[in-house]
Amino acid sequence: MMSRLRFVGRAFVGFEQALAEQARAFEQSYPDVEVVREFLEPQALYESTIARSELGSGAIDITLTLTDWLPEAMQHGLLAPLDPFLQNDPPANWPEGWPPSLLGLQRDAAGHVYALPYHDGPMMFVYRRDLFDDPREQAAFQERYGLPLCPPETWSEYLRIAQFFTRPEQDLYGAVAAGLNDAHNNVYDFMIQTWSRGGRLLDDAGQPIFDEPIAIEALQYHVDLFNRYNVMPPDAKTFDSVVSGAYYASGRAAMMVNWCGFATMAEVPEQSSVVGKNGLGLVPRGDGEGGRHTSINVYWVLAVAAGSRQKELAYAFLRSTASEEMDRVTALNGCIATRYSTWRDPDILRQFPVYATIEAVHNNIDSPPPIPEWPAITEILNVAVDDALHERKSVAEALKWATSESRKIMRKG
Template sequence: MVTGDKTVLRLVGRSFVGFEQALAEQAAAFEQAYPGVKVELTFREPQALYESTIARAELASGDIDVTLTLTDWLPEAMQRGLLVALDPLLEQAPPEGWPDGWSPSLRSLQRDAGGRTYALPYHDGPMMFIYRRDLFEDPREQSDFQARYGQALRPPETWSEYLKIAQFFTRPEQDLYGVVAAGLNDAHNNVYDFMIHTWSRGGRLLDDQGLPIFHDPIAIEALQFHVDLFNRYKVVPPEAKELDSVASGACYASGRAAMMVNWCGFATMAEVPEQSRVVGKNGLGLIPRGDSAHGAHTSINVYWVLAVAAGSAQKELAYAFLRSTASPALDKVTALNGCIATRYTTWRDPEILRQFPVYSTIEAVHKSVDSPPPIPQWPAITEILNVAIDDALHQRKSVEEALTWASAQARQLMEAR
């Protein structure tokens, strides 16, 4: 689109201060390299972004050139032809270091069954265990924990240890809680937490025929544990049922929680002085595992990507923006704005490692990750899980009733499509 003497490149993505700041800098750099171009940035909340760009197919309308989108949504977007396959452009002018400059786990989810690539990684997860190192290493806290439980205070290996530590640090009179978790029914962290609790106990989401088994005993155990953190044990802040991932990360950064399992981007938030009261006090580790022999440390591999909209009339220019933003210098800009960069060069950058210790752990976490099923129906199934998990969290249904309903609804949806 041309406005006045400028060609306007329109980007639509998720509203989040880190994304907005980083993309503003990256857009300015692109405008400097392309003086005749103006990059117009629009940001929406996750559900609104999915509904507008994919469910209502705005990516095919011609009103968008570039989208910042979630890998969960890609199977549907690729199946419906809403994105441009980048392979010819990647062959002609790949980003510097492509593809080996990125972890294989950050290159797989944007490929279709035919091996075509539809996006470049922009912001990485994964989820990690994040904790207040200053509390864990405090001699008085260590002595009190040893006296109460007969064992040393250390980062938990298992979920039972996690609960014990959460109970120890829950002190409402001090406005301190053992854990903060995001309970908001936004089909985001509430669903991802359920998945991690299930996988880390050796459970799975689909059976051998590819049908949902959310009512499997391991999954029921997993969600019951999560629900109990809020309702039975009350180790989370009272408002946690209304917090999304961003707000829960801010709650941790304010110093009100001893631990959280959250996106590693919120570990970087906790190291930004303007956003955090716990700068330099944080530790990182692997997510706890289930207590049984089937338990394993795991994380969720979901990430944000930049893609070219199928309806764009300026696809090559849109790809040039993707390529520019994926450069080593501009990937580092992503990190410096509190997001999680995706290139090895940034993960290993001494300046980044000094400011954001999370990058010293990220490669190890990526060696044991799982992802939501890569099926076009998954966004709709996520909405079903969103309802079920919220019903269980607010105790409108038992965990077993909620997950049995979710399995039945998801199976009906898959059979209908």
């Protein structure tokens, strides 16, 4: 009799292609098993699996979920602990085969493990190396600004270069970012801008402080890229992370700060017109004393649903997908693999230069606060950033409101 494992994850072509191949490999090893896959947009995925607790209903066996959502999922008992499986039959080279930064967010306070890493971020600076290296562009930039054209170290340099390359008449913009109010990149960009200036999200007592001066400066800069300086494509406020990554890959933007998976996508011939023309670097830092290069450490993980009646079989799929061979499949389909072995694979490095930078990026990363209330607070920040971006409120007003509303959530918690 055929057994069916029901899988639910995020809709993204890279995930869908990689998991199709990984499911076929698993089904070859388990010929009486079919992995039935469903993919949802991030907000719908969160609502169904966690907000409506479908991970505990028995309708789902495996989920591809985001580390931001794990504290809430663990608190409500929606995921099965993997410790017994990892003790008896761990993936090869567990846990030394993965960087420590990809092993911590799926643990609870007692150290129990609830998921295996599948797809890494982090955010990186990505740029059109062919434009930056063009002697004509270098000469023109030097003449206009009296400075050499090189990858920016600071956000002020990023703005200057974005203004230089913004040429709507050539269908070229200096930068692209995801402005859609999907509680994803729009919120993460605010966080990156804040952290890179030396700011913080919570005070020492764990209370939200989004309206501190550094955070206001950070969001104002981000909003100004869209509205004051117009260095983004006119439709960028409607872009999600996938669309913004595809826009860059189309050759119509000179720079972006985005998930490194989209730097990988820009090297896939079927998805990109700028293959072999891309450079990578650290996210720019703030110009002040507290400025530092940082990135955001959130990642996608595979977990076994607490309500699954086939937990051993579901874990077998996780273990199979975490193998070195299947991790390479993740990379070859334009996602970001999580094993050291893939990051250091010479063939992978030749095709996807992003892996030459990823370990350095992981040396300077921040993560959203690992608290159960964070998904609800993210929804508030989503509204606040969108209000500021569309100029329904000033940046200061939007962040003051977000701080007040988020503190109410913390009090309820």
